[in-house]
Amino acid sequence: MLGGYLAFTIPVSVLPSTNFPRILIAVDNGVMPIDQMMVTITRPIEEAVNSVPGLEEVRSTTSRGSAEINLFFNWHVDMFTTLQYVNAAIARVQPELPPSTTVVPNRMTFASFPIIGYSLTSDTVPQTQLWELATYDIKPRLNRLNGVSTVLVQGGQEPEFHIEPDPARLLAAGVTVTDILDAIKRTNLIDSPGLFERNHQLILGLVSGQVRTPAEIAAVVVKSTPAGIPVRVGDLGQVVPGVKPVYRIITANGKPAVLLNINRQPDSNTLDVASEVHQTLDEIRKTLPPGIEVKPFYDQSIIVGE
Structure with missing residues (x-):
């Protein structure tokens, strides 16, 4: 009886729900040179998070205008509480960073990877309009869906x-x-x-x-x-x-494209989330200007369903 109940209620996904003892801090500051990034941003953040309990190792990669700081903890820490500690450490050092710096910490889980990807392409609608449609019209509607964690917009011209x-x-x-x-x-x-x-x-x-x-x-x-x-x-x-300057060219089927990558919440059901996303995008597709094609390029729910 218990097995039958769990079969219909337990979340379904390609990979199990796992709490990795790792937090990734993504930093962006335009086109600041690497040496200035290291001195004014990367190093102050590293020093600030060193006080977080359970921290075992810090690794960082700094490039022009961006940095990735990886924090590795022991397996006994509560990662939800640890993320709060990291946020507090970043808040303390934020006033000392350059004003244009964006700092975003994220827990690393299997849910950090997209489960669905859609592309927007058009031969008649400019890339700026595609980006605005994806950012201001489509993304907010997908973010409201039950089980959706984040929606990342890539490509286009801002x-x-x-x-x-x-x-x-x-x-x-x-x-x-x-x-x-x-x-x-x-x-x-x-x-x-x-x-x-x-x-x-x-x-x-x-x-x-x-x-x-x-x-x-x-x-x-x-x-x-x-x-x-x-x-x-x-x-x-x-x-x-x-x-905005474009440093990466994103295409779909040989055409310039705007991509929508949808991530699920850690405890959500991949099949349920995918079903809602597909249904919502079918509704959105009917309201878009003529000439815009919205097509899936990745769907993890197909693997789960099989």
Whole structure:
């Protein structure tokens, strides 16, 4: 009787649920040189996590703009608690790291690997639009599904705005590139100007200063001259639409593609998760613009089902 109950309730996957005593810390900081990465990011993080109980070995690999720090623990530690210790150590050292640094720690389990992969390709829709559809439309809907842990978007072209300052104008205005960056950071935010009470109600006000077009970025004031004349970003150069630099080319069936890799939660059932993902993507496919093909390129549930 117990065996029959377990046969229908125990999670099903290719590999068993295992708690490896290992945590991988992924670090990203744009295109910072390796020597600066090691001194300002990798080493401070290594020193911060050395105080985590049960740590036996630290291995790191640093490259231009990124680093991977592997923490190996003894098999007797509780990895859920240990991950909290690691997060606390990273939080303590985060203020000392460069502001643009992104640090993401993850436990290493069999569930860390995708169980399903889908590709988005098109001959008519640009790669920037494919990336936006995958990131802002498809990914949130998949993340809500029961049993889905993470959805990783790869490939495509991420749209952004490029500021191209003119050195002669910078020199004439007495402005540096850092001044331009600081001005945009001060402006590109949502803040509250205050609040007021009326009829026993508290009303909170919000003002958006977010820039959404090249013209809005060009209108940002960097400084004022002694005569009170504002110096704007557009006075120092031009702002043009662009895409984030691409260092890896991702294709599917010989075409540039955006990939969606879906990971399951450690205790979830691969067959159930895969069924929900396929059903949801079938629904999403009907709402996409014409000319977009959504096809699976990897499905672990087929192996499990067999």
